[in-house]
Amino acid sequence: MRRVSRQMLGALLALASLAAVGEEKIVDFAADIAISGDGALTVTETIVVQAEGANIKRGILRDFPTAYTDRAGNAVRVPFEVIAVRRDGAAEPYALEALANGVRIRIGRADLLLDRGEHRYEIEYRTARQLGFFAAHDELYWNVTGNGWTFAIDRASARVRLPQPVPAARLSAEAYTGPSGARGADYTARVVDGGAEYETTRRLPPHHGLTVVLAFPKGVVAAPSTLERAGWFVRDNVGAGVALAGVLAVWAFLYWRWDRIGRDPKPGPRFPRYDPPSSMSAAAVRFVDKMSFDSRCFAAALLGLGARGYLKIHQNGDGFTLERTGRDVAFGTGEKAMADKLFGGSDVASLQKQYDPSVAAAQKELSDALEHHYADVLFKRNRTPLVLAGFGAMATVAGAIVLRSSVPVVIATAIVLGASLLLFAYLLSAYTQQGRRLKDEIDGLRLYLGVAEGDALARLQNPRLTPEEFAGKLPYALALGVEKTWADRFAAVLGTAAIAQAVSHYYLGSGTDSLADVGSLASSLGDLGATASAAASPPGSDSGSGGGGSSGGGGGGGGGSGW
Incomplete structure (x- = not known):
């Protein structure tokens, strides 16, 4: 009986120790999203975390996607600029790290451990090209929290502010909760003059998020001109342009050499x-x-x-x-x-x-x-023209990769250039x-x-x-x-x-x-x-309104963790 009592006491002490550590989580995630007249967004995220020294030791990581692919497979790259980062009301050191599809904000100091308990982080940043411009309306379709957080979120909320007053009757607000692709409705939304407010009604587990949609009349925000869109397309797809130019240059060179030295006598x-x-x-x-x-x-x-x-x-x-x-x-x-x-x-x-x-x-x-x-x-x-064209082909593919072209563009470029070299190996x-x-x-x-x-x-x-x-x-x-x-x-x-x-x-x-x-x-x-x-051979861009969206859709998003 004494042995059993000792075992029970040990178990209770272990449970007490675990309870003392507590759960690391996001207690509150609140986003204030201000839309300017030119379509840019200024976002302030207030993230209150419970740190216990397990995964949140020095600070938090906040990932923000900046690279997307549209319906036609073209690359889309949105601007992203950090304005300020604060912890518990004071400026906090941070560093930006490149990700495959965006930017990571590493907040905190490597030589300073956080005290256990709640910490309030404020991240203010500016981005653009996040609005959808449609035939009958314009809208913000925004992933507030991101679906990549490794922590649960007790409460998430968002406030969207338009650049000018708009009657609430002319606005439409909806949202989605859950994992990426889900269309959960665990939220409340309230339209107010000039914007909308959203709040979750249930805790979000890890990798679940809140995505909001605000549809507003056309003309509230200036739509980008055709020239602006063309400029964005060129900048976003520099890699694809380099790939196309490289393919055309290789073709032109090989055709020129074939015409000069590769034609058979009659x-x-x-x-x-x-x-x-x-x-x-x-x-x-x-x-x-x-x-x-x-x-x-x-x-x-x-x-x-x-x-x-x-x-x-x-x-x-x-x-x-x-x-x-x-x-x-x-x-x-x-x-x-x-x-x-x-x-x-x-x-x-x-x-x-x-x-x-x-x-x-x-x-x-x-x-x-x-x-x-x-x-x-x-x-x-x-063979000399083929060798030179081969170097040109490799430089073209490498340039497309360095300039972060989409995977389909890189693969298509490599296939086309490879097939061209094989064809001209025969023709030359x-x-x-x-x-x-x-x-x-x-x-x-x-x-x-x-x-x-x-x-x-x-x-x-x-x-x-x-x-x-x-x-x-x-x-x-x-x-x-x-x-x-x-x-x-x-x-x-x-x-x-x-x-x-x-x-x-x-x-x-x-x-x-x-x-x-x-x-x-x-x-x-x-x-x-x-x-x-x-x-002889050795072995050898979509709308999120009207119910057409989902959690994780639209702009914004990403996720985060601790470090």
């Missing part, structure tokens, strides 16, 4: 050519045609070496096995170095849909050789005169390899529909992306079995009948390119 006459350009491998044909290296260049090189008897390609499931035959053949540009990297000291190599450093090294050897032999001679990539590449002549030959070869219609076939002077012709030109058909059309043509004349037999000395599919139709052959060749790619 193509020559188009007609079918039955043979590839002299001494050019299938990989080289694709490289020059695309002005870049890709996995199909590598696949075309392997198929070309197979057609010349250097290796055999066996498809097994999702991968391929490559086997050297030992025969001496003529190599195209970069093909010997590629083969040496691929096979190393062995006569067998594997090509699977997973990263293989030997395959990556082989592709790099081929790519480097083709780049060295053909780039700058047959075409110019003209241009053939030389020599390269244009060679490209004409490649286009003629594509015409021959890609002919599918009967009438067009009949017009060819020398169709040469033989198994040898099919097998020898298949690497070029793969390089130019017309392998299925090429195979379809020969299958219609020679039969599917014959064309499968024609390539059997260097290309064997998986299974005995895997190449029993043209579709499987074309698909298998596509798999060769896809596998080559995988093997």
Whole structure:
């Protein structure tokens, strides 16, 4: 019994200790809002707090939003100027701190702790561009307390004063209470000549607030002119203006450079050519045609070496096995170095849909050789304008961020500039005169390899529909992306079995009948390119009147805490 009594006594002492600390809260929040004839507001907030040394140690924080976004997504920035800050009737030190969407007033001194008990803070400030000007009326839609307070508010009130007397019958007052977005009605409102008074009827928990609306006749406050609105828009959206100017400048620069150095020479006459350009491998044909290296260049090189008897390609499931035959053949540009990297000291190599450093090294050897032999001679990539435009794009996005543009503006600017750089990376590449002549030959070869219609076939002077012709030109058909059309043509004349037999000395599919139709052959060749790619890739502004508002809406607002 004695032990129980001691436990109860301890609990009672603990509760007494907690009760002694008390609750930190806002005892009273009263705002006096004076509207001037030019639309500016002078606001005096009287905030009585109960400080217990927990969160309110040195003073309070008052946050005020100054950055908004209108219905069209444009930035709106309202002015805000602190006139005076007082605590318990005497001037109190304060500091202004920038927030993402406004200003924080840090009231108090870091080296001075407050006495426990009530403290009365008065914050006087001036702001503007807070009124709504509508067709039939004007109004103040004002978040008195803000919904960001971390303390409860026992009582909140507001008094709004117009710049001139207006009969109460011509005024309309309403308010909203609760969390942001709520339309609570725990308040009383009284219209008086020249203004209105509002007061809450229930305690506001943390993050709940009071928002008031006063609608008054037009002409009481001078509405901003069109010129004033235009000036505000420009100042508010400097970041968006910089972004737009930057985008236009990058476009203009890139177009100018494309017009000067990125236009291709005019193509020559188009007609079918039955043979590839002299001494050019299938990989080289694709490289020059695309002005870049890709996995199909590598696949075309392997198929070309197979057609010349250097290796055999066996498809097994999702991968391929490559086997050297030992025969001496003529190599195209970069093909010997590629083969040496691929096979190393062995006569067998594997090509699977997973990263293989030997395959990556082989592709790099081929790519480097083709780049060295053909780039700058047959075409110019003209990368210098892209580099300069890239710096301009980065400066534009950085400027938009520094000037506090809205997130959608920054994202849209980055996307547009990125897409522009990608587009002009393609457009700025241009053939030389020599390269244009060679490209004409490649286009003629594509015409021959890609002919599918009967009438067009009949017009060819020398169709040469033989198994040898099919097998020898298949690497070029793969390089130019017309392998299925090429195979379809020969299958219609020679039969599917014959064309499968024609390539059997260097290309064997998986299974005995895997190449029993043209579709499987074309698909298998596509798999060769896809596998080559995988093997070389490492892992890796609204009205608040008429019931259209809510708590937290309108101007003003913010919140606060202690420190």
